Amino acid sequence: MRDRTPTRSSHGPPSLASSAALRSDVHPGRPQETHVLDLKFIRQNPDLVKAGAAKKRMTCDVDRILDLDERKRALGQRVDEMRSVQKGAGKAIAQAAAEERPALAEAQKTLKADLKGAEEEQKSIDEELHGLLLLVPNVPADEVPDGADDGDNVELRKVGEPTSFDFEPKSHLELGEQHDWLDIERGARLAGSRNYVLKGELSLLEGAVMRFALDLMVSKGFTPLSVPTLVRTETMVGTGYFPGGEDQAYRCDERDELCLVGTAEVPITALHQDEILDGASLPRKFVALSSCYRREAGTYGKDTKGLYRVHQFQKVEQVILDVADDANSLAQHHAILGNAEELLQALELPYRVVNVCGGDLGQPQIQKFDIETWMPSRGSYGETHSASRFHDFQARRLNLRYRGADGKVRHCHTLNNTVAASTRMLIALLENHQQADGSVHVPEPLRPYLGGRESLGN
RNA sequence: GGAGAGGUGGCAGAGCGGCUGAAUGCGCCACAUUGCUAAUGUGGUGUCCGGGUAACUGGACCGCGAGUUCGAAUCUCGCCCUCUCCGCCA
Structure with missing residues (x-):
């Protein structure tokens, strides 16, 4: 018997999706069992x-899981x-x-057959169990407010006031057109x-903006990374995006x-998958600039104009891999949230x-803070950042562990937050910093990256 | 894409059908010894699942999966990955 760290954990997304397509045959190089979760925790805390x-607001068949678990253990014995x-x-x-061997060997055959039968049964139980476990949502933190959807998210604080203009402000689309900065038509044609x-x-x-965001994080001790944006299906499962x-x-x-x-959360978080890190080397803080691709399926007719919802953009992302300590992780969560706030304040936005409510949470996170930046053309705050805390959810799936000072091996805790997503930052910068003549004020920290320019479009 | 070689414990590296969960070296830990450091000696040192309060104990794991066999790290097949050479290319 080993480590019984009394932590929660779990797995898997909400929609059933094609979990069949994600089975062992798609997980080369890794035993199927390893990235399955803490069954022990579910067993001990089903409620x-x-x-x-x-x-x-998700469903998962805990009773079926417990039933399978019991059968699995009995069979295992x-x-x-x-x-x-x-x-x-x-x-x-x-x-x-030598002459006795044939007879003895013959006697072994029935045992062999029995064993094979039992192993097959074991395999089918494992498969069903594994599929179900991948879908178990992580248990949200107590600090997460109750609620059904984003309308129930709780505002924690508001910094700055919605920009007021003494002229009729333009949308980023109009500004883009005025200065020939933005070509949506040809983008669509391409x-x-x-x-x-x-x-x-x-x-x-x-x-x-991207470079400023990157430099800001590097100055805070984050290690910059350039990572693959094309990853294995396995990596998507490991970080909790699949199935679902x-x-x-x-x-x-x-x-x-x-x-x-x-x-970039995906490749960064999975960077050390299947490794046992030295606890003394934690936390590991990473930042990466990458292109991000989103199909935006099911959003037809939503945010169709402009740069708000697009298929491809650039983003600087921060990720922390740390020890399995709830209080520490909560502190880190606030730290990465603070980093993003610092950037927005520096950009005068x-x-x-908001503290995201239960119903608006994905299956992997135990808590999420969103930052919404004022966007004049929308007449509202639009989501620009999302800071998530996962407990050991991703680490379990990724088989990402560390050896603590006490010599015990545990799964890491992982966290991540946006630093700056290009398109939404551009909307906010253009629209909030526009002047009556259509020129755009450049916040001080960006000027070094723009040859000292104090404003654009003039 | 073509031709070879190879994937074994934290690392290096043996093993090539049963006595191997795995030699040996390094590293690491403990104890001993030397007036500190260094050196030396002895012992220990993987992960996962299950049973037991515990000492301890059953099982799995030698890239992954399937197969042959009474028995596989060792043989066969498929897949993944790495390295070298050739070709192609930003």
Whole structure:
């Protein structure tokens, strides 16, 4: 018996999706069992898991899981015993005189057949159990407010006031047109709807924001990374996006079992999968700039205008891998939230922070804070950042562990937050910093990245 | 894409059908010893599942999966990955 860290954990997304397609055959190089979750926790706290799912407005068949678990363990004992007998007999045969061997070997055959039958039963139980476990939602933290959808998210604070203008403000689309900064039509011609081309100063501004965000995080001790954005299906499962999020990801065809990531969170968090890190090396803080790809399936007719909802954008993402300590993780959660707030304040943008309610939470997170930045053309705050805390959910799936000072091996805790997502930052910058003549004020920290320019479009 | 080689414990590296969960070295831990450091000696040192309060104990794991066999790290097949050479290419 080992480590019984009394922590929660779990797995899997809400929609049933194609979990069949995600089975062992798609997980090369790793034993199927490893990224399955903490069955022990579910066994010991079934009601907590059920209540957690209910809070997230999700369903999961805990009773079926417990039933399978019990059968699995009983069967496991039987199989272990049979194998023990088989091993003993095998050794006896090895030592027996040559002429006695055929008879002894013959006697082993029935045991072998029984064993095989039991193993097959074991396998089918494992498969069903594994599939169900992948779908168990992580138990939300106590700090998560109750609620059904984003309308029930709780505002924690508002920083700055919605920008007021003494002229009729333009939308980022209008500004883009005025300065020939944005070509939506040709973007669509090149790549379909929800695609765009940034031109001239706007393209430079994008680069400036991304670089500023990256430098800000590096100055805070985060290690910059350049990571693959095309990853294995396995990596998507490990980070909790699959099963359930298949429709949101672009996938390569059968020649390459790869997916385009929707965020650098995926490759960064999975960087140390299957490793046992030295606890003294934690926390590991990473930041990466990457392209992000989102299919936006099921959003037809929603946010169809402009840069708000697009298929591809650039994003600087921060990720922390840390020890399994709830209080510490909560503190880190607030820290990464603070990092993003610092960026918004430096860019002189008004925003608010909300504590996402249970019903608006995904299956992997135990808590999420969203930052919404004021967007004049929407007349409201629009989501620009999302800070998530996962407990050991992702680490379990990724088999990401560390050895603590006490010598014990535990799963890490993982957290991540946006630092800056290009398109939504551009909307906020353009619209909040526009002047009466259509020029755009450049916040001080961005100027070094724009050759010292104090404003664009003039 | 073509041709070879290979994937074994934290690392290096043996093993090539039973006595191997795995030699040996390094690293690490403990104890001993030397006036500190270094050196030396002895012992220990993987992960996962299950049973037991515990000491302890059954089983699995030598890239992954399937197969042959009474028995596989060792043989066969499929897959993944790495390295070298050639070709192609930003």
